[in-house]
Amino acid sequence: MKAKIPAVLIFSRLIIGFIIISLSLLKxxxxxxxxxxxxxxxxxTDIFDGIIARYLNISTQKLRRLDSTVDQIFFIxxxxxxxxxxxxxxxxxIYKIIILAAAEALIYLVSFLKFKKEVATHSIGAKIWTLLLFGTLVQVILQCQSIILFNLCFWIGLLTRAEIIAILLILKTWTNDVPSVFHSIQLRKGKTIKKNKMFNS
Incomplete structure (x- = not known):
């Protein structure tokens, strides 16, 4: 039963996302x-699904790929x-949002072209950006405006998307949970990278 908790948390985001859209329509x-x-x-749920999976030693590639896909659907x-x-x-x-969306799409294009799989690097930079995106969305939903936070989210978003693309290009084989470009270089050299048990599988 415990082994199902991470998957339940992941799929719960799909339900939450559907409810959020429904509420915005119902007003x-x-x-x-x-x-x-x-x-x-x-x-x-996004934070704890990975932590629990690693604690239970069930953080598989399949689960991490599912997590990444559901994250995309949830934030969309x-x-x-x-x-x-x-x-x-x-x-x-509109222009900044289109540029940011295009950068995100480019990540998936690079990953599919090179590895025939979706991206699941879960880099440290991406985690930081997710928190900025969360804060920006909260401000927009509550106030219908965001200037400083949105611009910070935009530029950090572009930087972290560029880092993920660099990670994908450096890696020889598809790998999930690569904390940074430095770690991708180590992996390319055949070295074992040290990962934080709390944040990376």
Whole structure:
């Protein structure tokens, strides 16, 4: 039963994402507060699914790939909900949002072209960016505006997307949980990299 907990947490994000979009469409009372609460719960499931999987020694490649895919669907769902609630923010920042989305898509294109698999590097930089993205989405949903945080999210997002592409190009074989470019170079040289038990499998 314990072995199913990480998978349950991962799939719960799909349900949460669907509920968030539904709430944004229904426009019920206090919908923004409820959506932010659900977004926070979704983030916590993202943090703890990996930690629990590593603690139970069941952090497989299949599970990590599933985690990455569901993360994408979850944050896209939240982004759609934010657009429904605050379309003016997206209209004002359309070019930066398109550039960021294109950078994210490029990661998957590079990974599929080289390894025939989706990306699942779970780099340290990507984890930091996820927290910035979370903060930006919260601010947009609650206030329908974000300037400093959004711009920080945009530039850090581009930097971390570039790092992930560099990691993918450096690696000889598909590998999940590569903390940084430095670690990808070590792997390319055939060396074993040291990973944090709490953050990397």
């Amino acid at each position: 019920i009372e206090n919908d923004q507060t409820i959506i932010v609460t659900l977004l926070s719960i979704g983030l916590l 769902s939240v982004g759609v909900a934010a657009y429904i609630l605050c379309p003016e923010f997206f209209e004002q920042n």
